[in-house]
C-alpha cells in the first residue's frame with residue numbers, strides 16, 4: 151500500500167509580502183527612501199510569476215501589500231483580488247513599527263488600508279508589520295490596529311533574532327485584543343526553543359527537506375496550520391545587486407535565490423494551502439457560533 155505523502159487534513163496559510171528588493175529593512179542603511187522612485191522596479195515581473203504559479207496550482211493566498219507599491223501598481227491589486235486571493239496590508243511606507251510613534255504608525259496603517267480598499271473595493275482585514283516589528287516595546291500597536299478596523303495581525307515572530315522577535319509569545323493564533331487576532335508566522339518547538347520554519351531567509355538557507363519536515367511536524371504534532379511567507383524579490387535572480395552592503399546582509403538577502411521559485415512550487419504540491427482570513431478568521435467565526 152502506498153503511504154500518504156502529504157497532510158491533507160490541515161490547510162496552511164500561504165502569504166506573500168508584496169514589496170520590492172530595494173525596500174527591504176536590512177537595506178535601509180544603504181538605500182535612501184527618496185531614492186526608491188529612481189530604482190528599477192522588479193515587483194510587477196515577479197508578481198506575474200507568483201500569480202501564474204498560484205493559478206496553475208489552484209492555490210489561494212494572502213498578499214500583504216505595501217501601500218507604496220499599490221499606489222504605483224494598482225493593476226497588481228486588481229489582479230490579486232480578481233484571482234480570488236486575499237488582499238491584506240503591509241502598511242504604507244515599510245518603516246518598522248518599532249521605529250514609529252503611535253501617531254505615525256496610525257497614519258501609516260490607516261493610509262495603507264484606505265488605499266487598498268479604494269483600489270480593490272474590498273475590506274482589508276489583515277496586517278503584517280514590516281520585519282515583524284511588533285514586540286515587547288510597542289504592544290500599543292495592537293490597539294492602533296484594532297482602532298483602524300483590522301481584524302488580524304501577523305506581526306510577531308516568536309523567536310530570538312537580532313532584528314526582531316518576541317521568543318516567549320504564543321506560537322499559534324491567539325486573540326491579542328477584543329476583535330483582533332495575532333497569527334504568528336510558524337516556528338517549530340524543539341530543545342526548549344522556537345526554530346523559524348515558515349519562510350524568508352531561513353527557507354532559502356535550509357535544505358528543502360528540512361523545511362518540509364518542520365511544517366509536517368507542526369501539522370502532525372501541534373495539529374496547527376502553518377503560516378508561510380515569502381517576498382517577490384526572493385524568486386528574482388536578476389534583481390540589481392546593491393553595492394557596498396555588509397557581508398551578513400548580503401548573504402541573508404541573496405542566499406539560494408535561484409532555487410527559491412522551484413522550492414515554493416514544491417511546497418505548493420506537498421501541502422494544502424489557503425488564505426489567512428479563511429483559515430483563521432473562518433475558524434474563529436465558527437468557534438463563536
Ligand SMILES: [Zn+2]
Nearest residue numbers: 167169280281
Ligand atoms: Zn516587508
